[in-house]
Amino acid sequence: MHAEEPPRAARAKRLPRAVRERQILDAAVAVFARHGFHTASMDEISEVAGISKPMLYAYLGSKEDLYVACLRREGERLMAAIEAGADPAAPPDVQLWRGLRAFFGFVAEHADGWRVLHQPASAAGGQFAGELAALRGRMIGLVGRLLVRAVSNGNVAAGIGAATRRDTDGLAAALVGAGESMADWWLAHPDEPVGVVASRLMNLAWMGFGDLVEGRMWVPPHKR
Amino acid sequence: MHAEEPPRAARAKRLPRAVRERQILDAAVAVFARHGFHTASMDEISEVAGISKPMLYAYLGSKEDLYVACLRREGERLMAAIEAGADPAAPPDVQLWRGLRAFFGFVAEHADGWRVLHQPASAAGGQFAGELAALRGRMIGLVGRLLVRAVSNGNVAAGIGAATRRDTDGLAAALVGAGESMADWWLAHPDEPVGVVASRLMNLAWMGFGDLVEGRMWVPPHKR
DNA sequence: CGAAGTCCTTACCGGGGAGTAGGTTGGGGA
DNA sequence: TCCCCAACCTACTCCCCGGTAAGGACTTCG
Numbered sequence: 077m078h079a080e081e082p083p084r085a086a087r088a089k090r091l092p093r094a095v096r097e098r099q100i101l102d103a104a105v106a107v108f109a110r111h112g113f114h115t116a117s118m119d120e121i122s123e124v125a126g127i128s129k130p131m132l133y134a135y136l137g138s139k140e141d142l143y144v145a146c147l148r149r150e151g152e153r154l155m156a157a158i159e160a161g162a163d164p165a166a167p168p169d170v171q172l173w174r175g176l177r178a179f180f181g182f183v184a185e186h187a188d189g190w191r192v193l194h195q196p197a198s199a200a201g202g203q204f205a206g207e208l209a210a211l212r213g214r215m216i217g218l219v220g221r222l223l224v225r226a227v228s229n230g231n232v233a234a235g236i237g238a239a240t241r242r243d244t245d246g247l248a249a250a251l252v253g254a255g256e257s258m259a260d261w262w263l264a265h266p267d268e269p270v271g272v273v274a275s276r277l278m279n280l281a282w283m284g285f286g287d288l289v290e291g292r293m294w295v296p297p298h299k300r
Numbered sequence: 301m302h303a304e305e306p307p308r309a310a311r312a313k314r315l316p317r318a319v320r321e322r323q324i325l326d327a328a329v330a331v332f333a334r335h336g337f338h339t340a341s342m343d344e345i346s347e348v349a350g351i352s353k354p355m356l357y358a359y360l361g362s363k364e365d366l367y368v369a370c371l372r373r374e375g376e377r378l379m380a381a382i383e384a385g386a387d388p389a390a391p392p393d394v395q396l397w398r399g400l401r402a403f404f405g406f407v408a409e410h411a412d413g414w415r416v417l418h419q420p421a422s423a424a425g426g427q428f429a430g431e432l433a434a435l436r437g438r439m440i441g442l443v444g445r446l447l448v449r450a451v452s453n454g455n456v457a458a459g460i461g462a463a464t465r466r467d468t469d470g471l472a473a474a475l476v477g478a479g480e481s482m483a484d485w486w487l488a489h490p491d492e493p494v495g496v497v498a499s500r501l502m503n504l505a506w507m508g509f510g511d512l513v514e515g516r517m518w519v520p521p522h523k524r
Numbered sequence: 525c526g527a528a529g530t531c532c533t534t535a536c537c538g539g540g541g542a543g544t545a546g547g548t549t550g551g552g553g554a
Numbered sequence: 555t556c557c558c559c560a561a562c563c564t565a566c567t568c569c570c571c572g573g574t575a576a577g578g579a580c581t582t583c584g
Binding site for chain 1 (some may be wrong): 379403405408440469471474476478479481482484485486498502504505506507
């Protein structure tokens with residue numbers, strides 16, 4: 077039944093340890109990004125890496141060790157990307173600008189790494205991912221319509237006038253994410269009263285968007 | 301070995317179906333919140349619910365069905381809480397204010413529900429939860445220090461002067477969450493160039509915080 | 525009292541996947 | 555040329571956990 081065994085020379089043979097470890101980590105990141113930790117199988121990782129299973133254990137240890145290794149490598153890469161553009165001498169707004177550029181740059185270049193870092197979710201086969209996405213979509217839609225209404229009551233900021241719908245959708249997603257994140261933070265600081273937390277986010281969100289409505293924008297220094 | 305079998309009357313016996321279903325869902329939400337979907341076992345859920353395993357399957361179907369039921373119930377509760385305070389006649393800022401209050405109110409009263417909805421993560425036994433939390437902490441620290449520096453360069457907003465450190469930490473968490481969320485949104489709209497996404501979040505974040513630095517605040521109408 | 529139906533349990537099955545035992549190949553040194 | 559060791563694979567074992575079969579007890583109605 078193993079009639080047409082492929083020449084097998086296709087799989088580069090007997091590589092030095094460091095190279096193999098890189099290959100394995102790359103494969104693991106890809107698989108973990110697609111399936112999440114639990115649904116990912118060591119068999120699939122070994123297959124993607126073009127290697128047999130015992131090699132994984134010989135080089136990277138248990139499945140948990142391997143996952144931690146992925147988290148560490150991608151995490152370090154992310155932090156390195158952000159800190160690379162850091163310039164403590166620059167004014168705060170420029171620093172923030174550069175940090176955001178670096179962050180989104182990382183996401184663009186290492187989408188799988190970002191997925192591994194951010195969504196240990198996606199665990200099951202996209203089944204209740206649908207449920208969650210639907211709920212999230214409803215909330216984003218709610219906020220988005222609110223923003224659209226607010227925009228139509230004020231002056232549309234010049235820079236975002238062209239693709240308003242896109243902008244409001246993206247901003248709505250950001251607001252929802254900010255709310256979720258602050259909620260997590262709140263769980264770690266339970267002594268804060270509701271009003272303080274809510275008004276803090278309110279100040280962040282509304283004052284920012286209020287400025288956009290009135291046509292004030294932050295622009296990168298020197299045309300970039 | 302089953303020497304001192306407890307009277308077992310402690311477990312309320314022979315309850316009507318509706319009550320049992322509520323008990324089961326409550327237990328499932330608690331367990332899923334603590335362990336995530338995959339690491340949670342039906343045995344543990346049945347134990348927490350004070351019931352035997354086949355009852356779960358008789359009443360709620362498979363493990364996935366049960367999980368979906370939890371998502372739906374908690375999701376509906378969340379949406380209901382938010383929509384309850386909605387008043388389309390109110391001005392946008394008041395609407396947003398009420399929505400935030402309702403949202404955080406839900407999180408406060410149904411922390412487990414929120415966890416189930418938001419972090420299908422936490423999958424493994426808090427092991428690499430630590431890894432992720434550490435990375436997130438570094439990023440929040442980075443942003444937090446940036447905000448502290450920015451505040452000390454401007455006028456401290458009157459309302460947040462007392463607990464500046466807390467405020468900046470919370471705002472930093474919110475900004476990080478907004479960034480993560482917008483990153484996810486971006487993955488669903490890959491045609492957007494980096495600069496557009498980054499500057500959109502920049503406008504949201506900085507203009508909002510810029511106002512705070514200059515002492516301008518949004519205040520709830522009529523002292524609430 | 526007996527029949528009927530519902531609630532509930534113990535005790536098991538089967539599959540999938542983490543982890544391993546042991547043999548095989550190929551290259552570098554004597 | 556021959557040996558030896560490191561890289562590598564095939565082919566298992568074993569456990570955990572989702573799911574179920576088959577039967578027991580309490581309650582209610584004729």
